[in-house]
Amino acid sequence: xxxxxxxxxxxxxxxxxxxxxxxxxxxxxxxxxxxxxxxxxxxxxxxxxxxxxxxxxxxxxxxxxxxxxxxxxxxxxxxxxxxxxxxxxxxxxxxxxxxxxxxxxxxxxxxxxxxxxxxxxxxxxxxxxxxxxxxxxxxxxxxxxxxxxxxxxxxxxxxxxxxxxxxxxxxxxxxxxxxxxxxxxxxxxxxxxxxxxxxxxxxxxxxxxxxxxxxxxxxxxxxxxxxxxxxxxxxxxxxxxxxxxxxxxxxxxxxxxxxxxxxxxxxxxxxxxxxxxxxxxxxxxxxxxxxxxxxxxxxxxx
Amino acid sequence: xxxxxxxxxxxxxxxxxxxxxxxxxxxxxxxxxxxxxxxxxxxxxxxxxxxxxxxxxxxxxxxxxxxxxxxxxxxxxxxxxxxxxxxxxxxxxxxxxxxxxxxxxxxxxxxxxxxxxxxxxxxxxxxxxxxxxxxxxxxxxxxxxxxxxxxxxxxxxxxxxxxxxxxxxxxxxxxxxxxxxxxxxxxxxxxxxxxxxxxxxxxxxxxxxxxxxxxxxxxxxxxxxxxxxxxxxxxxxxxxxxxxxxxxxxxxxxxxxxxxxxxxxxxxxxxxxxxxxxxxxxxxxxxxxxxxxxxxxxxxxx
Numbered sequence: 001x002x003x004x005x006x007x008x009x010x011x012x013x014x015x016x017x018x019x020x021x022x023x024x025x026x027x028x029x030x031x032x033x034x035x036x037x038x039x040x041x042x043x044x045x046x047x048x049x050x051x052x053x054x055x056x057x058x059x060x061x062x063x064x065x066x067x068x069x070x071x072x073x074x075x076x077x078x079x080x081x082x083x084x085x086x087x088x089x090x091x092x093x094x095x096x097x098x099x100x101x102x103x104x105x106x107x108x109x110x111x112x113x114x115x116x117x118x119x120x121x122x123x124x125x126x127x128x129x130x131x132x133x134x135x136x137x138x139x140x141x142x143x144x145x146x147x148x149x150x151x152x153x154x155x156x157x158x159x160x161x162x163x164x165x166x167x168x169x170x171x172x173x174x175x176x177x178x179x180x181x182x183x184x185x186x187x188x189x190x191x192x193x194x195x196x197x198x199x200x201x202x203x204x205x206x207x208x209x210x211x212x213x214x215x216x217x218x219x220x221x222x223x224x225x226x227x228x229x230x231x232x233x234x235x236x237x238x239x240x241x242x243x244x245x246x247x248x249x250x251x252x253x254x255x256x257x258x259x260x261x262x263x264x265x266x267x268x269x270x271x272x273x274x275x276x277x278x279x280x281x282x283x284x285x286x287x288x289x290x291x292x293x294x295x296x297x298x299x300x301x302x
Numbered sequence: 303x304x305x306x307x308x309x310x311x312x313x314x315x316x317x318x319x320x321x322x323x324x325x326x327x328x329x330x331x332x333x334x335x336x337x338x339x340x341x342x343x344x345x346x347x348x349x350x351x352x353x354x355x356x357x358x359x360x361x362x363x364x365x366x367x368x369x370x371x372x373x374x375x376x377x378x379x380x381x382x383x384x385x386x387x388x389x390x391x392x393x394x395x396x397x398x399x400x401x402x403x404x405x406x407x408x409x410x411x412x413x414x415x416x417x418x419x420x421x422x423x424x425x426x427x428x429x430x431x432x433x434x435x436x437x438x439x440x441x442x443x444x445x446x447x448x449x450x451x452x453x454x455x456x457x458x459x460x461x462x463x464x465x466x467x468x469x470x471x472x473x474x475x476x477x478x479x480x481x482x483x484x485x486x487x488x489x490x491x492x493x494x495x496x497x498x499x500x501x502x503x504x505x506x507x508x509x510x511x512x513x514x515x516x517x518x519x520x521x522x523x524x525x526x527x528x529x530x531x532x533x534x535x536x537x538x539x540x541x542x543x544x545x546x547x548x549x550x551x552x553x554x555x556x557x558x559x560x561x562x563x564x565x566x567x568x569x570x571x572x573x574x575x576x577x578x579x580x581x582x583x584x585x586x587x588x589x590x591x592x593x594x595x596x597x598x599x600x601x602x603x604x
Binding site: 159167 | 303304307309316317319320321322323324326327328329330331332362363397402403404405406407408415417420422423424425426441442443444445447448449455456457458459460461462463465466469481489490554
């Protein structure tokens with residue numbers, strides 16, 4: 001396995017990146033994380049990811065024991081040591097192991113880790129080329145009142161069981177609704193509906209019950225730049241079904257086209273024949289990766 | 303750290319019980335588990351725990367790669383090797399690590415683990431002697447429509463943040479409500495309200511949105527044996543507040559008395575002065591630990 005991890009203050013090979021079974025990060029999924037990507041040797045929007053990670057740490061009362069500058073350095077260090085040009089770079093913090101016999105999380109020393117591995121696409125390249133088959137899962141997305149989705153977390157069983165459901169139906173991935181039947185998000189991505197065509201086109205993405213994705217923000221900013229109206233609001237499933245285009249946003253690939261929703265071709269298009277907005281978003285997203293305001297080159301190791 | 307773990311087919315010391323950071327059991331909390339206890343050298347209701355664990359495995363489409371007899375043998379082996387008379391014995395199965403570059407859980411080889419550590423009480427002995435200070439958390443318990451609470455899982459951030467809230471208010475632990483305001487459960491325990499006194503006494507425990515705890519079942523069976531009416535149904539918070547007694551049920555201590563709910567003494571009692579039903583349940587629960595129909599002695603190692 002190619003890559004490099006940072007564990008207990010040391011850079012190690014991925015096969016040596018392990019955590020204690022007794023860490024609440026595992027036993028209680030009591031952890032937060034963030035994922036940035038490196039494309040052609042440059043981190044994309046790293047400060048936005050670090051901002052969100054720091055907000056998540058505060059929300060969960062976790063202390064990684066490193067400064068922001070140190071965390072940034074570790075991310076660079078992992079990529080540099082792994083020798084990767086295109087990478088998926090995760091940083092995370094777990095609660096740690098409580099004192100013997102205790103169930104009190106305040107007795108834990110929190111633990112910071114990071115790793116860089118080869119870039120992981122949200123879906124396999126063939127599926128991306130034809131556009132994904134998206135399935136609406138019967139699982140309800142974990143409610144924001146239970147676990148705040150803006151605090152990036154590992155509570156994914158709703159998604160995982162949704163993935164199995166999607167596979168059973170011949171789909172590639174899943175999108176979940178909230179208790180009110182509104183569209184939320186999928187495993188690793190936000191959802192955008194393009195309603196209307198041409199001069200009437202506008203894009204809608206759910207406002208609530210979702211991760212405020214860095215790629216989601218990028219899509220919104222790109223749409224603003226194109227003069228394309230953006231509505232961040234509740235999105236009913238019926239609206240999603242009626243969309244002329246659907247695309248997903250993810251650090252794992254930018255704007256990913258959806259071909260079918262529950263087996264029905266979106267906008268009546270053939271596989272691989274993406275709508276104009278999706279194509280514009282894809283081109284604009286990757287073009288941003290040359291922008292020095294949003295990117296920084298991977299530094300040499302410390 | 304005293305204890306013994308079983309990892310990758312080998313018995314190891316607790317400090318060597320580690321899992322890969324890349325295991326979805328960690329990265330997506332894609333795992334299930336169960337916990338049995340050993341008291342004075344005997345497992346309590348081990349078959350009930352194995353029944354539930356096997357049902358959880360099926361629900362999550364996990365294959366531990368061991369037969370039930372082998373899992374039982376590993377649990378015995380961990381306790382025997384750890385040399386524990388009173389133990390907390392957990393068995394678990396994670397999704398495993400997907401194929402390189404894949405996000406498809408079907409490419410994972412599932413992993414079984416187990417460990418035995420000294421018996422862990424749900425609360426520290428002093429708090430148990432006075433009765434716990436229970437706080438009603440503002441977090442909503444993760445809904446059954448998102449993650450089935452009957453499939454024992456590590457999705458605990460609602461509980462962990464609830465614990466912090468309880469500590470902030472001077473409490474010992476937390477109970478969460480569902481979206482409709484009904485009482486659900488707390489971190490590691492089910493909840494029982496004793497409504498009425500003497501001949502009018504009956505016990506109520508939530509029917510839905512909770513783990514169907516082995517200790518919960520034990521309490522229900524004990525109440526039946528005592529001729530005490532049991533109602534398994536929705537429990538409103540107002541009813542819980544009006545209870546004459548409240549107790550919690552857990553593998554980590556049996557029937558645990560609650561002294562105060564949000565700072566208000568239950569049944570107007572002083573600390574340490576438990577109600578009659580709670581005291582009966584405690585005595586009857588521990589008496590069961592001599593019953594050969596419900597217990598089995600820890601075997602010598604294989």
